[in-house]
Amino acid sequence: MTDRIAAGSLLGPLPKTGKTGDISSMKQKLALAAFLGAVALSFAGNQGIPDHPAASIRSVDPAFVLELPSEWATIDATGTETLTDWIEVWKPMCGSKRGVLTADMLEKMALDHHAQVDDPDGVIVIDTPRDGVAAPFNLVFTLASTVPASAIASFTRAEEYLEARFTDSVTVTISCSFAAMGSGVLGGTSPSYTTATYTSARAGLVAGADASDTLQANLPTGTRIGVRYSGTSSTVTQEDKIYFTRANYKSTIGSVSGTDASMQFNNQFGWDYDPTNGVSGYSFTDVLIHEVGHAMGFVSAAGVWTNESTALDLFRFQQTDGTSDYNPDTLAEWTARPRLVAYNSPNDAHITDYVTVEYAMSDGSPYQASHFREQSSNIGIMDPAFSSGQTFYPTYMKTSDLNAFDGIGWDR
Numbered sequence: 001m002t003d004r005i006a007a008g009s010l011l012g013p014l015p016k017t018g019k020t021g022d023i024s025s026m027k028q029k030l031a032l033a034a035f036l037g038a039v040a041l042s043f044a045g046n047q048g049i050p051d052h053p054a055a056s057i058r059s060v061d062p063a064f065v066l067e068l069p070s071e072w073a074t075i076d077a078t079g080t081e082t083l084t085d086w087i088e089v090w091k092p093m094c095g096s097k098r099g100v101l102t103a104d105m106l107e108k109m110a111l112d113h114h115a116q117v118d119d120p121d122g123v124i125v126i127d128t129p130r131d132g133v134a135a136p137f138n139l140v141f142t143l144a145s146t147v148p149a150s151a152i153a154s155f156t157r158a159e160e161y162l163e164a165r166f167t168d169s170v171t172v173t174i175s176c177s178f179a180a181m182g183s184g185v186l187g188g189t190s191p192s193y194t195t196a197t198y199t200s201a202r203a204g205l206v207a208g209a210d211a212s213d214t215l216q217a218n219l220p221t222g223t224r225i226g227v228r229y230s231g232t233s234s235t236v237t238q239e240d241k242i243y244f245t246r247a248n249y250k251s252t253i254g255s256v257s258g259t260d261a262s263m264q265f266n267n268q269f270g271w272d273y274d275p276t277n278g279v280s281g282y283s284f285t286d287v288l289i290h291e292v293g294h295a296m297g298f299v300s301a302a303g304v305w306t307n308e309s310t311a312l313d314l315f316r317f318q319q320t321d322g323t324s325d326y327n328p329d330t331l332a333e334w335t336a337r338p339r340l341v342a343y344n345s346p347n348d349a350h351i352t353d354y355v356t357v358e359y360a361m362s363d364g365s366p367y368q369a370s371h372f373r374e375q376s377s378n379i380g381i382m383d384p385a386f387s388s389g390q391t392f393y394p395t396y397m398k399t400s401d402l403n404a405f406d407g408i409g410w411d412r
């Protein structure tokens with residue numbers, strides 16, 4: 001519990017940002033400095049942040065990267081403390097029309113969101129008491145004053161639904177705000193992310209496996225896991241670093257404070273806040289549960305970074321066998337075959353594979369890769385496309401969704 005002095009801890013956070021696009025304006029920099037209470041700022045495009053996660057952000061979709069304060073984490077398995085680095089990667093909310101939100105707009109959105117939710121007098125906390133209910137998993141929403149009163153029942157509905165699905169003893173806090181974004185855009189969102197060594201990722205997944213889990217113990221042993229970062233090459237990279245969302249880190253590796261995700265929704269969008277009586281427009285509850293799913297770790301690096309892997313990617317393979325029998329049919333093959341974390345290659349041949357069942361995954365084009373593949377019969381609520389009038393009520397998450405969360409360390 002000693003030696004807690006680290007860079008930034010005495011002087012306040014030292015944020016940096018990077019985005020796919022232009023350098024931020026001075027006005028925005030000053031706004032960021034104001035809300036983070038920063039004493040020093042360093043801004044640059046992606047190339048200006050060597051050795052930082054922003055350096056490898058994929059530029060296919062617009063994104064805005066915000067460096068968050070470092071946090072001390074306590075590793076569950078060992079009780080040791082470690083200083084962890086965190087970033088937010090703001091992207092258009094799934095279902096938004098592509099090409100509308102630019103990196104500049106995402107930056108403004110991120111700054112506006114943080115300014116809103118950092119005002120303690122303007123925030124409502126949604127944390128429904130669960131009297132008599134044994135629900136160690138606690139989901140908390142902190143809502144800025146811009147969240148419409150009519151939306152609040154949706155947050156409570158999502159909270160109670162998700163708390164009943166998982167049994168991990170963690171509290172996940174998500175901040176939400178609303179703002180005007182024009183037509184075709186649902187909003188912008190970011191989980192906060194850190195990295196863990198593959199060794200800690202595997203240890204956390206194995207130690208945290210629930211009674212029904214058998215697969216995690218079959219992850220390759222050692223300090224690295226083989227990943228193909230190109231679907232047109234047989235080259236296998238021995239990866240030693242795995243990205244986790246903060247919520248997934250807490251469910252699997254260790255305890256850490258901080259907000260797990262930030263979301264800003266479009267107040268000019270035709271939301272239906274109550275799917276229980278039919279849906280006219282877009283079901284807010286469905287979109288919210290989907291976005292919380294990303295915050296809980298349903299994320300592929302194939303859609304966010306180049307040559308990186310997330311916890312969910314530890315289960316990601318090529319669907320076609322190709323010349324090297326890439327699709328695992330047995331536990332032994334599942335251990336031995338390289339994972340596939342590549343953007344749009346081979347086209348439409350990406351899966352998550354649990355040996356006994358596999359699910360088609362989006363390859364990044366035309367939909368963001370952090371999803372199941374879009375098809376006419378939805379694989380699950382973590383599909384990439386969502387349409388007016390659609391709802392997964394009352395089930396919301398299908399077995400496919402629950403299997404994915406189970407795999408990355410959520411207990412059920």
Ligand SMILES: [Zn+2]
Pocket residue numbers: 093094290291294370371382383384
């Ligand atoms: Zn999504």
